[in-house]
Amino acid sequence: MGGYSVDNPTLNRFFSLHYLLPFMIAAVVGLHVWALHVVGQNNPAGVDIKDVEKDSVPFTPHATMKDATGIAAFVMLYAWFVFFIPNFLGDADNYIMANPLQTPPHIVPEWYFLPFYAILRAIPSKLGGVIFMFGAIVMLVILPWLDTSRVRSAVYRPIYKILFWVFIACVIGLGYLGSQPPEGGAVLAARILTTYYFAHFLVILPLLGLFETPKEVPASINDAVLAKHAQSKA
């Protein structure tokens, strides 16, 4: 940290890290493009391409036009935030002149940090809290080894499909608790949800793959699409 406590040297070091990250992300974007060309796109059926002619379509215009539609729709949502509710996700305290000698009565991080902030505060130990907070992200890194299911797509995993949405609700709940003062029932709720967050990755995913009976997986992407069509026509 450059000293005995968080101070200017600490901030300087974090700033240098902070400017480095975009370049690291740029490198990951490069990897992504490489993977797209070598391994190919994923698909909702989670089945590898068997026959390029039958199972795939050209990226342009198919994926290009579909993505462009999605991006344009998202820009509308984005414009709504920018032009009509610019302070919706911020806190009024951010408009008060910063004063290093005066901490606000309640520290509330940016909204996207709230679930992890809730985990940090749920652990009754300083170091433990930090470990679990970062551990919550590390879970995503070790996810490929935690998922024991033979089936890749959740479309053919009925129980996992439900538990996925339970997990999403758990993260939103943690986010809400992260914005509340850590008192009374909020602490208990945050501990229960934190336990569930880690249980989802470390207990549910490995066991579910062993015990869940998946639906029949189609032989190829083409079969999956044709089956869906037969279903929608019937």
Add this chain to the structure above:
Amino acid sequence: MLSKTSLGMIAARYVGAALLGAALLGAPAFAEGGHDQAKPSRLSWSFAGFFGHYDQGQLQRGFKVFREVCANCHSAEKLAFRNLGEPGGPGFSEAQVKALAEQYKVKDGPNDAGDMFERPARPSDNWPSPFANDNAARAANGGGLPPDMSVLAKARSYKRGFPWFVLDGLPGLMYQEHGADYIAALLQAYKDEPPHGVKLDAGQYWNDIMPGNRIAMPKPISDGQVDYTDGTPATLENYSKDVSAFLMWMAEPKLDQRKKTGFRVLVFMAILTGLLYATKKRVWASTPH
């Protein structure tokens, strides 16, 4: 001055504690002590909503209140005299702004002899602060520091709690004027006497809206204190609304342009999205998917 959050947090705590307490512990957790803060009521503002824009007359009245009452103690360092003549604002003419600025003295220099000197303000100058520094402001106000008013309307808010804070962001239900409502309510929430059994320290006043109810600012304005020349009744309620609108303008002088541009952007994007969607449908029409 940072106590804004405690109001919000108390409100949010009640909602959160009630929800979670009832759900998880089977007993509501309403055991918090102390006095309740009243919630500001939601007023109707011309600058609210999808097509909101400032009411020029209201801004001019609000400016009069600001100038004659607030500015005696509060600074507004980010406000320049020229801003008062810009479109979307109080709409003073160039000559009016110039005449107004000349009534104020600002410090300039150093001159050729190396001395600082005072001169009449120009439209390009910022609003002169009533005190030389924070310590002088505290000394003159019983230890309390009157906050700078430049962005005060955005630096104040109150928490509405779940689910209202989600609904407040939706088209049609949009509610983004928490700060103006808070300030307007605070100005009208002074009580001459604190509730029975409460002892106020010297230099403290009782206010129903202020978080913690103790405020260092004496009741700043009462009925009839500022003359309105446009026929609007000179009541505390009108003063509070007008000055809150003015403070909102000062905090966000480009709000009119922001909303106008936003409307054009949304219309453009809606058409583009529609065209892209039609194209996408056509591209995929011959492919089963």
